[in-house]
Amino acid sequence: EAQVTQNPRYLITVTGKKLTVTCSQNMNHEYMSWYRQDPGLGLRQIYYSMNVEVTDKGDVPEGYKVSRKEKRNFPLILESPSPNQTSLYFCASSLRVVSYEQYFGPGTRLTVT
Amino acid sequence: GIQVEQSPPDLILQEGANSTLRCNFSDSVNNLQWFHQNPWGQLINLFYIPSGTKQNGRLSATTVATERYSLLYISSSQTTDSGVYFCAVVNNAGNMLTFGGGTRLMVKP
Numbered sequence: 001e002a003q004v005t006q007n008p009r010y011l012i013t014v015t016g017k018k019l020t021v022t023c024s025q026n027m028n029h030e031y032m033s034w035y036r037q038d039p040g041l042g043l044r045q046i047y048y049s050m051n052v053e054v055t056d057k058g059d060v061p062e063g064y065k066v067s068r069k070e071k072r073n074f075p076l077i078l079e080s081p082s083p084n085q086t087s088l089y090f091c092a093s094s095l096r097v098v099s100y101e102q103y104f105g106p107g108t109r110l111t112v113t
Numbered sequence: 114g115i116q117v118e119q120s121p122p123d124l125i126l127q128e129g130a131n132s133t134l135r136c137n138f139s140d141s142v143n144n145l146q147w148f149h150q151n152p153w154g155q156l157i158n159l160f161y162i163p164s165g166t167k168q169n170g171r172l173s174a175t176t177v178a179t180e181r182y183s184l185l186y187i188s189s190s191q192t193t194d195s196g197v198y199f200c201a202v203v204n205n206a207g208n209m210l211t212f213g214g215g216t217r218l219m220v221k222p
Binding site: 043044 | 114143144146148154155156158161199201203207208209210211212213214215
């Protein structure tokens, strides 16, 4: 089954404790991206990757890191999480960003205390 | 960057009613998609529709790219249609997806 998976789905952590949210797709998609969703602010893009080893900042990259060492995986890293990073996070992928639809993972609900 | 505005922000319908949701965007775009976010938070693809009209059951969508808007039609609404509807566009540089603020729909039985 073609899908985008994220882990964990739910996470409660404390300020400053490094964490990684994994994202994997099995569709051989070139483009992958991360979004956060906050009440009243909608979905905003954090980082995106056009292909392996090619990553770039989205609208709200501060406090996040990403890597794209393999085509299928695009982990989101929070080196020192803070309470303002409490949010619902989505990973997405598409064959290419232009002219192809985006597929979203199920979301990761992160709480930083 | 590109601006995407959706209207109305909130909508309450009685089951069986029809509705039209609108998405306006400020610049020419490469892609446009409509999503439904269900009450569990999952984003579900409805339509990939950079131009033209598509239909899928009770839902249909029309994008008029030259006039920079898209419409999502829901006919004979059901309680399971409740949730938030988002449109999202890819900018002309072809590297980023921007979402509208969403329309929150509640369908009452």
